[in-house]
Amino acid sequence: MKSSTSLPTFKDVLQASKTIEPYAHKTPVLHSSFVDERAGAQLFFKCENFQKVGAFKFRGGCNTIMSLSEADAQKGVATHSSGNHAQAIALAAKLRGINAYVVMPDNAPKVKVEAVRNYGAEVTFCESTLEARESTLQEVVDRTGATFVHPYNDARVIAGQGTSAYEFLNSNPDLDVLLTPLGGGGLLSGSSISAKAIKPEILVIGCEPELADDGLRSIKSGKIEPVLRTDTIADGLRTSVGDLPFQIIKQNVDDIVTVSEESIIEAMRFIWERMNMIIEPSCAVPIAAIFEGKVDVKGKKAGIIITGGNVDLGSLPW
């Protein structure tokens, strides 16, 4: 088994693609002439909002858990997350028939706690600070011997996330540009491995909220810069870039662009209305970047990975 801390390669993505094939959906690629007209380009959407657990995170979690040795697997897996990664780990563990331990802050939305429990995971609550999460996770790992699955700073997770772009370039080989949101960097780095291996001349672009522009600042300074605020509506992108993804992004990614909160909400609603699919705010970031003219795609074919659709329908931002 590949170590989880050495850089993943395209070969790892190919292996991940085989590993997750019995479990993951091959997500559809949709397009819309309405959206094309507004963008002045042909946009193609790889819909991970229709993936299991409603997000691309299932790919990375599933690859990691299915790749564990039998001995490790029997001790279970653990993570701290209140988002899509927690559900991904819980479901993949259930599919492998092993235990999942998820540490969540005690103020996590009930619906998210229930979702994780519904997959059979054991939830341990802690205070809502990073220190409390990490120390509680450590206690769980010490007690159970479970393998910690990081949401993005792990080669197996990155290789798993790269399978979406691999499928995408296979079904749409004439893409000129590939855009993904940039949060922890698992999706962007994994996607860039696939895209540059299959089509070296493709442009790969990471997209961030202006309020969480740590990726852009990190590329500029050459070292990982912290997120300074955590109030962007794109809640999946509030984390800083991980060390492993950052090394890959530095090599492979052509540009990082940022967009305003208003443009994220507007692009999100536009896609809901025009494409009849539910996308979470994070997915709207690359679309907003195109609509705002932050990325020049005029007359080109651009692919966007729609990361997920987990939204609270009871409190929409419009």
Add this chain to the structure above:
Amino acid sequence: MKSSTSLPTFKDVLQASKTIEPYAHKTPVLHSSFVDERAGAQLFFKCENFQKVGAFKFRGGCNTIMSLSEADAQKGVATHSSGNHAQAIALAAKLRGINAYVVMPDNAPKVKVEAVRNYGAEVTFCESTLEARESTLQEVVDRTGATFVHPYNDARVIAGQGTSAYEFLNSNPDLDVLLTPLGGGGLLSGSSISAKAIKPEILVIGCEPELADDGLRSIKSGKIEPVLRTDTIADGLRTSVGDLPFQIIKQNVDDIVTVSEESIIEAMRFIWERMNMIIEPSCAVPIAAIFEGKVDVKGKKAGIIITGGNVDLGSLPW
């Protein structure tokens, strides 16, 4: 050209499938283990909410307009509708490069008027009564010589609507049951033609709101019964069954079931939350029928045609 008033056959559906192929999306089939778990069955969703104009109606409108003789086409097409059919006609006419005339009530939502105009159709307003709609349409037809395209009481439209079930049975040949909503009957009758031709033993079931149960009453009495109320949230199903669809439904359809308003809204939200797609209330009717136990699908494979996703995001029913 097949007359628009004789009964369409499976041959007409096959021809329609070729006719619309260059213009229509081959819509994806999605499924969800969450939904399966609740239903105690395997449910597959043929997603016409991702069709052009966001609804299956594009299939019938496109087939009709592309089938017109050159002489007829040059005079344009006309319809009265404030819903998906109007957009379907407008877009199909634009794609053929001919005029579309749409009669709409003067209280039609502005967004629907704009959508039709954006496709280049000429909108004529009238009072919001059936008489005014019909007389205004007649004036438009007299003035322009345009061909009236009825939303469901037309063999070419029915054949076009049948192409969705045709694709569905091709991609999912092991379906045991096929469910569609029942409004005017174009989709249900067209779907039944395809389904029974490809797989005679499949059950085909029409689903209605209790508040618009004219289809069920018509089957019971043997003649077309009027809709008695127009206040169901499933606004696409407020019309009475058409004469042509009714003849086909009597022959082909195994059962018609009805569901409450509450269960429609609940099923609609469940699909939004669990499958991340936007479905309009009409599409939720067959799903509600399964969740309510009105259709016995336990342990079976059931296919549902998701009819469309045109919903006002500014006023959701929860």
